[in-house]
Structures are given as structure tokens and as C-alpha cells.
Amino acid sequence: MAFYTPALAIIALLNGVAGVESLSEAPKQLEGYILVYFHIGMVFLAFSLFFVASLTSMAYVRKVGSLKNPGKNTVAKRFPSLELLDKNLFNLIKAGYPIFAITLMLGYFLAWNQREELGANWWIAPRIILALFMVIFYSASYHIRKKGLLRGPKLAYAVFYTFVFLFMAYVVIELMEKGGYGTGGSVS
């Protein structure tokens, strides 16, 4: 638990700031929908799990490095066992991807109901494309590992870099103000 304390502190801080901000930025058309709160809450929960998973994957890679070169004195020597890191990593993904998938479907449901207001192209909003990619990636990585097709540092690297890429992509989209759903015209 001590190993995860810094990560959990960061999550609490980010969720405290960004979560409230996101709620206030929800499309005006969806105001009053109680499900919006569930949707955003679950998004943040899944993101938190993926964030901790990405930190665990990095710890896993560092641990592998220290175990492959036992003569080197590294911080990773003090990390939990490789098996425990691996178990935690995939338990986090196992918990995270269904939550994200459910909240994505909930989001679709909300958007479909409000498709008139959100515009015809709501479903190709960059934020939604990224979310789809995210669900596919985490679900695939979990099942690939479960089947024993790929396991170990390569998969851990993939988990880490994908999270970094997704996070950066979201930041860019938000900065470019392309995150809104109403990027297309209304349904005619």
C-alpha cells in the first residue's frame, strides 16, 4: 500500500480539481441529467485506475531491469516482487476497462438522446474516438496477457506509453478546444 500512496495522493488531487471542472463543463443540453454525474464519475474512476496501472507498469519495467542486472544497485530493488506488480497491473486494468466500457455506453446513450442538440457528428468527436481506442487497448492488453500470448516488459511498456499518449492527446484536444461533442451540424 505504501508503494501506491504517492499515486493515490496525485489521483485524489487531480480528481478533486479536474472532476469538478468537468462536471461544470458538461454540455448545457445535458444539464439536469443525473446520469451525467455517473458518467463523469466513472470516467474519472477508470482514468484513476489506468493511471495507477501505468505507474505500476513502469515500476514493473524498472524491476525487470534491476533483476536482469542484479549487480546494479537501483531503487527498483526495493519495489514489491515482480509477480505482485504484474498481478496488481492486470487487476487494475481488469477493473478499469469494464468501468470505462460501461461509462462509454452510458455516454452514447446520453448523447443519442440529445443528438438533436449535440449535432450530427457528435460520435466522431476526438474525445470519443480516444475513449473508444482506450477501451479497445486496455481490453485487448488484458485478454492478451490472460491468454499468455504476451506478458512481461513488452506489455508493461505498451501499457505505460499508451497511457502517456492518451493523456497527452486529451491535453492537446482540450487545449485546442476540440473536445466538445457538437463538432458537426444538426441532424436534418
Place this chain on the structure above:
Amino acid sequence: MSLVVSGISHHTTEVDLRERLAFSEARIPEALAVLREKFAGAGVVILSTCNRSEIYINHASESADLHHEIRQFISEWHEIDESEFTHGLYELEGKEAIGHLFRVASSLDSLVVGEGQILGQVHDGYIAAHQVQATDKIINSFFQKSFTVAKKIRTNTRISEGKVSISSVAVDLAVSIFMDLSGKTVLVIGSGEMGELTLKSLVEKGAENVIVVNRTKANAESLASQYNGEAVALSELDDHLYRADIVISSTGATGIVLDQEPVQSALKKRSQTPMVIIDIAVPRDVETAVNELDNVYLYDIDDLQKVADQNMDSRRDELDRCLEIIDEGVAQFHRWMQTLIAEPTIVSLSKELNAIRMRELDKTLSSLDHLTGTDKEEVEYLTKRIVNNILQKPMTQIKQEVHQEDHSTVLQLVRRLFGLKEST
């Protein structure tokens, strides 16, 4: 009163002399009895391990006399001329003797610094002496304090962290990979002594399934039977490799016994679950390219030695912190010993004043017949309180004075002022 230690250790003598000066466990009570006879009323402990033989004594004699007598005893007991061992004999007294025992018990003086066995040996030595009533108040506190200091060092420093033997380093590495060794399978190739030792350590840590592989199945069977394991011929190795979480290889083969290909196919069969391979053989049994595979962790004898050396270095880095704890312990114990110097004076003073109190109380009460029993008890209680109050400050002051260099003058003055008898 002198607290001394005389002894030899691996630092000062060769093994052949240590062997000659060792006390057999069975004869220690007898040796203690001889020493107690030699030094009447002394507290004595004999500590004898493969790396040291030491005699700790607390006695009223001067330390120089004690050391001389101990030398004679060693010479007579082991039937060895003094000249043969005095070059390696250390003779310490007071603070130096205290610090020495604390270092020994904390394993700072051991061959392998930080090892845990010595504390048990010191404890056994003390218990053996205590059981035959060879210890006294100071020796009891001395050894108890050494255990406290040793435990404090083990808890507050990293002196005992990190293994320093090849087999225990191998086990540590396996534990760094697997959360828990229970349910894990160990496959041993060959029957080298180091391999067996590593297998034993892994089984002690919880590894449950053992497969022993040897050139001939019959040779594998004897080791396998010790661990309820399975014996397999070397020709069948590839068929069983996938079952192993940990592989120990220690054959006498001159060439490679295990190369990359069978390990790769074993990994596929076990769904890429990690595998640890410990190659203790010289020349090496396992192809080095095996370590390039993901999820395989190969360690040869050099890797293990490197980790052991590194752990030993980090133990040495902790020495300063350990010595600080020891110095603190020595100061505390020495201070406590000093306060004992004042004890006879304090006891005499208290006895003297209470004798006066009782004398005067008897006189007074005999002329106050009209007092009830309760009143008489009240008066007696009053006199007790007065005497205790009078004694309180001088006692505290005397206890403080013993830490000054000229404490004997103060104690003599107190004795003279109150007409106390000489201390015994």
C-alpha cells in the same frame, strides 16, 4: 570491582589455535566452577564459538590480577603454555570490555558482519553460566544490556539486511520475482553441493515441488526422495522444463547443458510465466543468451557473488550507525555500574539513620503509654517520613557524585561524617 574479558578470536589467531583454546559445551559448567573457585563471589561467563573463546569476569580484584589469573587458568585448562597463545589474547577491562561484548553480540565483530547466529550463541553462553549460578548482578545486567543493544542495532540499522552467501542470495532473487514460493516448482539439474544447498533454502522458503534431473535417473532419485520430489533423466529435461518456476543447475559438465531453444519453448508452454534460472556450475551450464529472453531471469555464480559483495558493502556502510548505538549503550551501562559504587554507602547511611530512628522511637514511645496503638503507628510513620526526607537529597547527590573523578573522596567523607563502617 573490575569487569574484564580475556579471549581470542578469528581476528587475532589462526584456526588451529582457536581449536585448541575452544571450550567444549559439555565441559563449560566444569570450567565455570573452576573459575568461581578461583575468584570467590565472581560473576563469570564463558563464550566459546568456532570463531572465538572468551571469558567474562566481574570480580572485586584489580583487573591486572584478574587477567593474570585468567591466563593461568586458560593455560592449565587447555594444557597449553602461555607463550603459545598470549600473542593472540586480548585483555580488556571496564568500558572497553563492555564495548567488546556489545560489538560481539551485535555481530560487528563476526567473520560475516551482520550475521544473526552470534546473538544466539552469546545468549546460550550466558544461559549456561546463569543455570549454574555463575553470574552475579553486574554480569546479568551486562549480558541483558548486550542483547538489548544487539536487538536495537538489528531493528534500527540495515546491518543484517541483504544476504551474503551464494545460496541465500539466489533465494532472495527468487523471492524478488515470485510473491510467494509456496506452490512453486524447483527443478535441479545435477547434484552439486551448492545446488543442494540452494534447493534446501528454497524449500525452507516454501517451494513445494521438486524435480531432480541427472544424467542417470537412478542418481537423481536419492536427492529427489529427500524432498518428496520426482527424478528425471537428463535426456528428458526438455519435456519437464516448462513445469519449473526455478531452475538450479550445478552439474560438472564441461559444455552447455541448457540453451535458449528449450527455454523458449518451455516459456510458450507456461504462457510466458516468469522463470528463474540459477546457474551455479563452473564452467556454466546455461547459455548466456537465455537471459535475453523476456520473462527469464538467469543468474550465474558471478552475478550471485556480485550481489553478495554488494550486500556486504552496504552492511559495512551501516557500521558507523551501529557504533553510535554501541557507544550510547556503553555509556549507559557504565553509568549504571558507577552508581553501584555508591550503593554500599547509601545502604549503610540508610541503616544508620534508621537505627537512630528506631532507638529514639522506642525510648519516646515507652514514656508515652497513654497513646493508642493507632497513635503509636502514626508517630512511627512520622519518624520514617522525616528520615526518608532527610536521606533523599544526600542520596541523589551521592549518586551524582560517583560520576565525578574524585568520587571516592566524597564517599569517604560521607562515611566519616556519619561514622559508617567501610564498605564491603
